[in-house]
Amino acid sequence: MTAQVMPGPVRAPIGRLLRSELRWIYRRPRTLILLGLLALYPILFGIGTQLVDAPVRANGDQSIVAAVAGNALMLPVIVLSTTMIFFLPLGTTMTASDALAGEASHGTLRGLLLAPVSRVRLLAIKAFGVAVVSAAAALMTSLIAFVTGLVIAGPGSLVSISGTTLPVGEGLWRVLLATGWVIVQMWAVGAIALAVSASTEHPLLVLASVIGGLFVFGLLSTIPVLDWMHPFLITESWDSIVDVLRDPILSENLVTGLLRAVCYIVIGYSLALARMITKDS
Amino acid sequence: MTFAEAEAGVGTASAVPTPVLAARTRGLRKLYRNTVAVDHVDLDVPEGAVLGMLGPNGSGKTTTIRMMLGLTTPTAGEVELFGARLPEAAQAVLPQVGALVEGPGFHPFLSGRENLLRCAAAEPLLRSSAIAKAVDEALERVGLSGAASRRYRGYSLGMKQRMGLAAALLVPRRFVVLDEPTNGLDPAGTREVRTVIADLHAAGTTVLVSSHLLSEVEATCTHVAVLHQGTVVAQGELRDMLEASNAGLLVSTPEITAAVDALRDNRIPARPMPDGLLVDLTSTTAPEVVATLVRADIPVHEVHKQRTGLEDLFAQLTETS
Amino acid sequence: MNTKKAVLAVAGTGVLAGVVGLGVLAIPAGADEPPPVLPQISADQLVDSVANAKIPALAGKVSASENLGLPIKLLDGIGSASVWSDGQNRFRATLPGKSSEKTFVEDGGTLWTWDSQKNTVTKFAHGDKAVEPGKLAGKDPATIGKEALTWVRQYSDVKVDGTARVAKRPAYELVVTPKPTERTLLREIRVAVDSETRLPLRLQVLANGQSDPALKLEFTELNVGPQDAKLFQFTPPQGATVKEATKGDHQPKDPAEARKGFQDMISGLNLKTVGDGWDTTLVAKLPGDLNSLAGKAQEHANGQGGFGGGRGKDFDVTSLLKSFGKEVSGPWGTGYVFSTKVATALVTTDGRVAVGAVPEQVLTEAIGQVK
DSSP: OOOOOOOOOOOHHHHHHHHHHHHHHHHHHHHHHHHHHHHHHHHHHHHHHHHHHHHHTTTTTOOOOHHHHHHHHHHHHHHHHHHHTTHHHHHHHHHHHIIIHHHHHHHHHHEEEEOHHHHHHHHHHHHHHHHHHHHHHHHHHHHHHHHHHHHOOGGOOOOOOTTTTTOOOHHHHHHHHHHHHHHHHHHHHHHHHHHHHTOHHHHHHHHHHHHHHHHHHHHHOOOOGGGGTTGGGGGGGGGGGGGGGGSSSSHHHHHHHHHHHHHHHHHHHHHHHHHHHHHHO | OOOOOOOOHHHHHHHSSOEEEEEEEEEEEEEEEEEEEEEEEEEEETTTEEEEEOTTTSSSHHHHHHHHTSOOOOOOEEETTTTTTTTTTTTGGGGGGEEOSOOOOTTSSSSSHHHHHHHHHHHHHHHHGGGHHHHHHHHTTTOOOGGGBBBBGOHHHHHHHHHHHHHSSSSOSSEEEETTOOOOOOHHHHHHHEEEEEEEEHHOOOOEEESSSHHHHHHHEEEEEEEEETTOOOOOOEEHHHHHHHOOEEOSSSSSSHHHHHHHHHHHHHEEEEEEEEEEESSSHHHHHHHHHHHTTTTOOEEEEEEOHHHHHHHHHHHHH | HHHHHHHHHHHHHHHHHHHHHHHHHOOOHHHHOOOOOOOOHHHHHHHHHHOOOOOOEEEEEEEEEEEOSSSSOOTTTOOOOOEEEESSSOOOEEEESSSEEEEEESSSSSSEEEEEETTEEEEEEEOOOOOOOTTTTTBBBHHHHHHHHHHHHHHEEEEEEEEETTTTTEEEEEEEHHHEEEEEESEEEEEEEETTTOOOEEEEETTOOSSSSSEEEEEEEEEEEOOOOGGGOOOTTTOOOEEOOHHHHHHHHSSSHHHHHHHHHHHHTTTTEEGGGGEEEEEOOOSOOHHHHHHHHHHHHHHHHTTTTTTTTGGHHHHHHHSSSEEEEEEEEEEEEEESSSSSEEEESSEEEEEESOOOHHHHHHHTTTT
């Protein structure tokens, strides 16, 4: 008779699972397409502002576009502020939608659960994947923008909107600060997207609801009657990314925005966890 | 389970020689929005058996399997694998369980090998250094070595099914669950699956295979459980099930009429057949019948129990309930 | 051992914590702090110490808000300004816009103004002794303070009314209340004075029948301590337009001449005051009646070819006045009254104007004295 001795719980090494998850994400064609677009965007933005620079500057009053054109500090931050309202949330949400809803629709989620990877661990792996993708995308975009700006306008053009010229090191630090801040905002979007992703088998539903939700948030924040609701909207502090361009940095709204994002992360992952632990796969 | 408990478990097992069960469910029940999918399922899968879970589509086979593997939470009832309760013991037990549930699930943009590498990364019992070899062996085993670098998107239905089988067999398992494994396979593919099941059985692996096709269960299984409308209507060893299903004894004799009369005198029902007679065994036993005939001086050339196909049983069971 | 329930409990707590966190972020911090306990001080002592106070090294944020009861909010859209001082008459102030900023840097010898939107620097070199708030009109601040207090006391009660906390700093509340005989719209003016540095931290103007201040100017943040010297320097960035402003642009060479110019302008308007104290009403006679003035405004606008050019054609003063003001008439003529919580203005059709922090009736009395 076969002995009934049960080995203790065994788990696959976490490093191996995380590597496998990243390999899977970065092998996916649409991830690569989006990253390609994000890499191209700052370069096109830099060149584009350079082209329209002359007519706008002749007009006297400087628009933000013209201000960006000759400024290697502003370019990455403005590129971040424009990507953070669409492309970065799109990439983050796409990854999150594939992470659980997509895997469920392909029938691969049950394979992982049967291996087994415990549900809590699986959520952690998925959260890691989404976090890495959004962080890498934001970092790549801002660094390319920073380099583009330096190439176009030179190292003497790191001018804060308070009128001070910053050394390259300080400029890079500001850009990294802005990037880090954007990354945390994207993690908040990712947390909510994963919670939705855990609740459905339709990846498109995740994409539609999260991107649609952000759009609605943007609309709500322009309605003065609903001002009581504004501090609860994740998008409320997204304008304050400009504050890293001030000298000294105006930290108040950035900190509030950071804390708000942390609240969203806590809520998102709590919901995702609850859904993950109860769902039938 | 602690070591002490495990030892105690071994002690009881050797003291009372009950058959070891690879899987056991008691009172399993699943409700989907007031619809009963599965109810009162008490299933025993003895270790080393090949259990065929037989039932028409929609009889609750897949739901039962999903609950047995911890994918779906039962509304009521309990599941044990190798004597350990799920879902608590999932991490300890499931690594030894391979499964193909609800068809193969893989990513279309990855090749067959890449898909299996991803599955292998999640297998707790595979050492990282052994992954590449395990994947190649699994591909070899299901005959996909040649197509391993092609994208899964381009695979035929049969190839996809074989990929599912390969994933279930990445690691040497104690228990393999195959949900409709021959779905979409041509006759050659079906034979291959049968060979795989036979090999697993020969190696001592417990197999649970679900099917709505009787021929398949008859060809591969040692045990059978028949599901109908969410409940188990019959289960047991295939051999016993076959015997229980037919209560007839075929007797070859030249003196048919005399034999029928002799048995009827002893109130044993029998009816004439072309080469002899068929005796109903519901109220008597085979030795009794033979003894009665010998006492009446009737020559008996041959006696054997009548075998009907499992088909009859299946039809019988599902029709009556 | 129910892991599932434990995990669900954790998740539930997480959702709750996150929502509470968002709620906390939505509530402005430090709303209900008890007023600090400070040693007693008389109003005279307090005013004296304020007049003698020197601006220390500090960094702070100043915000202004109004509740005047106008159809549009005047101060809306202006974020809080940041101010810095090094304690040695060097200052920096920034006025942040949505994606722009105006910066003012006084480095001791030059006043720099920077407008990020126009990418323009204005440089005003004023020499070493430009801004010296220490002395005005040859008097030391303490004397000015005393004189001012004496003047104010003719019409008001001045007292220290408890304490307050402004920008987390303990402060004395100095309250100036009009005497009961004064006919003004204002109820009181409160100034919170920092107990340590004696800097005014908050100014509130409260009107009758209103609990919220009609005007409020306050420090929302204040840190007293040495500041980075770099803050008080400014170098025009690459690519910016630099405008040099000379002394002549900003102030007349001779103060007497300047005063004369101002007086000329005022006499041209027939500007004078009626009444005294809180009741003081400013009255003036515009050159011409309302419609002729409107015509001039239109010509002016057209001549400039600027912003108002297109609109000038349909410019109808009377209808504009009607929409904002209330039509009134009396023995003095007809006109329109504009009321806010703290001030009232009266414009007559023949071009007379009266303004004051007083009710309408005081204005109609005053306007009769304008010929």
